[in-house]
Amino acid sequence: xxxxxxxxxxxxxxxxxxxxxxxxxxxxxxxxxxxxxxxxxxxxxxxxxxxxxxxxxxxxxxxxxxxxxxxxxxxxxxxxxxxxxxxxxxxxxxxxxxxxxxxxxxxxxxxxxxxxxxxxxxxxxxxxxxxxxxxxxxxxxxxxxxxxxxxxxxxxxxxxxxxxxxxxxxxxxxxxxxxxxxxxxxxxxxxxxxxxxxxxxxxxxxxxxxxxxxxxxxxxxxxxxxxxxxxxxxxxxxxxxxxxxxxxxxxxxxxxxxxxxxxxxxxxxxxxxx
Amino acid sequence: xxxxxxxxxxxxxxxxxxxxxxxxxxxxxxxxxxxxxxxxxxxxxxxxxxxxxxxxxxxxxxxxxxxxxxxxxxxxxxxxxxxxxxxxxxxxxxxxxxxxxxxxxxxxxxxxxxxxxxxxxxxxxxxxxxxxxxxxxxxxxxxxxxxxxxxxxxxxxxxxxxxxxxxxxxxxxxxxxxxxxxxxxxxxxxxxxxxxxxxxxxxxxxxxxxxxxxxxxxxxxxxxxxxxxxxxxxxxxxxxxxxxxxxxxxxxxxxxxxxxxxxxxxxxxxxxxxxxxxxxxxxxxxxxxxxxxxxxxxxxxxxxxxxxxxxxxxxxxxxxxxxxxxxxxxxxxxxxxxxxxxxxxxxxxxxxxxxxxxxxxxxxxxxxxxxxxxxxxxxxxxxxxxxxxxxxxxxxxxxxxxxxxx
Numbered sequence: 001x002x003x004x005x006x007x008x009x010x011x012x013x014x015x016x017x018x019x020x021x022x023x024x025x026x027x028x029x030x031x032x033x034x035x036x037x038x039x040x041x042x043x044x045x046x047x048x049x050x051x052x053x054x055x056x057x058x059x060x061x062x063x064x065x066x067x068x069x070x071x072x073x074x075x076x077x078x079x080x081x082x083x084x085x086x087x088x089x090x091x092x093x094x095x096x097x098x099x100x101x102x103x104x105x106x107x108x109x110x111x112x113x114x115x116x117x118x119x120x121x122x123x124x125x126x127x128x129x130x131x132x133x134x135x136x137x138x139x140x141x142x143x144x145x146x147x148x149x150x151x152x153x154x155x156x157x158x159x160x161x162x163x164x165x166x167x168x169x170x171x172x173x174x175x176x177x178x179x180x181x182x183x184x185x186x187x188x189x190x191x192x193x194x195x196x197x198x199x200x201x202x203x204x205x206x207x208x209x210x211x212x213x214x215x216x217x218x219x220x221x222x223x224x225x226x227x228x229x230x231x232x233x234x235x236x237x238x239x240x241x242x243x244x245x246x247x248x249x250x251x252x253x254x255x256x257x258x259x260x261x262x263x264x265x266x267x268x269x270x271x272x273x274x
Numbered sequence: 275x276x277x278x279x280x281x282x283x284x285x286x287x288x289x290x291x292x293x294x295x296x297x298x299x300x301x302x303x304x305x306x307x308x309x310x311x312x313x314x315x316x317x318x319x320x321x322x323x324x325x326x327x328x329x330x331x332x333x334x335x336x337x338x339x340x341x342x343x344x345x346x347x348x349x350x351x352x353x354x355x356x357x358x359x360x361x362x363x364x365x366x367x368x369x370x371x372x373x374x375x376x377x378x379x380x381x382x383x384x385x386x387x388x389x390x391x392x393x394x395x396x397x398x399x400x401x402x403x404x405x406x407x408x409x410x411x412x413x414x415x416x417x418x419x420x421x422x423x424x425x426x427x428x429x430x431x432x433x434x435x436x437x438x439x440x441x442x443x444x445x446x447x448x449x450x451x452x453x454x455x456x457x458x459x460x461x462x463x464x465x466x467x468x469x470x471x472x473x474x475x476x477x478x479x480x481x482x483x484x485x486x487x488x489x490x491x492x493x494x495x496x497x498x499x500x501x502x503x504x505x506x507x508x509x510x511x512x513x514x515x516x517x518x519x520x521x522x523x524x525x526x527x528x529x530x531x532x533x534x535x536x537x538x539x540x541x542x543x544x545x546x547x548x549x550x551x552x553x554x555x556x557x558x559x560x561x562x563x564x565x566x567x568x569x570x571x572x573x574x575x576x577x578x579x580x581x582x583x584x585x586x587x588x589x590x591x592x593x594x595x596x597x598x599x600x601x602x603x604x605x606x607x608x609x610x611x612x613x614x615x616x617x618x619x620x621x622x623x624x625x626x627x628x629x630x631x632x633x634x635x636x637x638x639x640x641x642x643x644x645x646x647x648x649x650x651x652x653x654x655x656x657x658x659x660x661x662x663x664x665x666x667x668x669x670x671x672x673x674x675x676x677x678x679x680x
Contacts, residue, residue: 028287
């Protein structure tokens with residue numbers, strides 16, 4: 001079971017849109033190729049937007065959301081997680097562990113537990129035989145919930161806008177990955193940096209993208225197809241639909257599909273295999 | 275009101291959905307996915323060729339030979355630490371309180387404790403194992419160990435994570451409940467290169483461990499792998515001195531050793547020439563390459579051992595060791611050092627112990643009933659162990675004969 005965590009401590013950069021599109025994109029692309037394709041989406045954001053988009057509901061509380069897993073006794077957490085999984089309205093092979101506003105309180109309570117960071121990772125072992133992929137959406141901060149999401153992940157994807165404030169925070173996120181790898185003895189790796197909400201009509205964004213592509217570290221990590229700013233995403237959100245189900249001919253749907261393909265290639269193809 | 279424009283994802287998938295090679299190899303992909311499984315500790319064995327040593331040497335040899343089990347190994351280690359603490363005038367470690375302490379408490383409590391003297395190397399090592407055990411107890415096992423299936427699944431050999439394995443055994447010995455299994459990632463084929471990456475990415479790899487690591491990788495490049503059924507003799511690593519790095523492999527080899535320079539590789543490799551007692555001391559006290567390097571210039575193995583003992587006892591710097599060796603006053607310094615030694619003497623190494631006891635034992639052979647000795651020898655040990663010991667004795671006799679002739 002491979003776990004992909006979407007993270008960026010900057011808000012509004014498209015983490016949730018990317019998380020839900022990745023989760024559904026993995027299901028439909030892998031199923032199309034007769035490959036294992038059961039995906040579990042975990043919402044660690046107290047705004048619970050990923051939950052709302054994929055289930056159509058927002059009435060989740062602590063007793064029915066991820067918060068209960070994180071506050072459960074470690075030996076019971078796996079069973080609690082299995083009980084809380086709900087089907088998505090998007091696809092029969094996409095399931096969801098709902099987030100809820102109570103996660104803010106959970107984040108505070110986790111301060112009492114020095115072993116908090118491994119709670120999600122340990123709980124996920126209970127469902128390792130049931131899912132092939134886990135996609136984790138995170139809140140826009142380096143909170144304890146974000147830390148435990150990253151510790152539970154095998155790969156990190158950083159969605160980033162090609163704008164000044166967004167790009168200067170990138171180094172901090174990369175350092176955070178290094179800190180977590182060292183402090184919690186994980187082997188998480190940076191799967192890539194995904195340019196999102198990209199508007200090629202804006203010169204500054206084009207220049208920033210070129211700068212990143214030429215950078216010695218960021219360049220090789222940059223995904224080839226930026227996700228364009230596209231009104232179809234807003235309409236899909238409004239209908240609580242997947243971008244692939246809502247408009248599979250939109251630029252955003254095509255770009256997200258290209259991203260999912262490239263991510264799979266990065267994970268499974270050894271470097272230089274071509 | 276929004277209008278749905280998509281009619282499923284067929285058009286998109288027809289255009290972009292073919293994963294080509296990836297889709298053609300689902301089994302390979304499944305095989306590469308990491309899966310963590312719980313395995314009973316008794317079915318797991320440490321890698322005898324692991325260059326990084328966890329157990330004290332004598333206990334390690336007995337354990338890998340199958341003379342003692344894991345529980346007995348830890349009990350002996352604990353007893354060794356207790357003896358060492360008594361010798362150094364220190365209180366015996368309170369393992370229970372160390373195990374009870376959560377990681378956050380440790381720093382606070384450590385500053386209030388001021389036992390006399392410094393802990394010996396065996397205590398240092400065991401403390402680190404117990405600290406790992408406490409972390410696992412209070413925070414769970416964060417990182418699974420990596421194991422290789424051996425003999426069709428009859429047991430698993432550890433590739434990485436031997437310290438966590440011993441920490442689990444420690445928990446199992448002390449707390450029993452729930453610690454008889456350990457989370458493992460089972461890999462298809464063991465790789466000394468993957469092991470090297472794990473070893474060199476962490477701090478604390480001693481110079482001799484690095485030398486063994488270099489030897490293991492160099493021999494692997496020549497298709498030579500050790501016999502995993504028992505302890506690996508030091509001579510197995512020393513055979514690397516007879517091999518050159520194959521053309522085009524040097525960069526990968528040095529990268530696997532932590533990105534060392536060509537000259538440093540040669541210096542590390544040269545340490546393999548040091549005699550066994552020096553290996554044992556250098557491992558116990560984690561001596562650095564720069565302090566061992568001048569020892570290679572001392573022509574006599576006995577003097578080399580004495581010099582290394584002096585390095586440890588008097589905490590000599592690399593510069594001081596080099597000056598001693600190059601000044602030609604080494605023998606005088608060794609005599610002086612022995613005369614004014616204020617620290618407690620070090621435990622003798624295995625080689626020294628055998629060398630001290632052997633002449634007395636050998637003198638009694640003529641008075642003994644050799645049939646009875648042979649009978650008891652064979653009865654009390656496993657046949658493969660006896661065969662190995664006979665081979666060692668034969669080698670000893672050859673060495674003695676050649677020296678007597680000279």
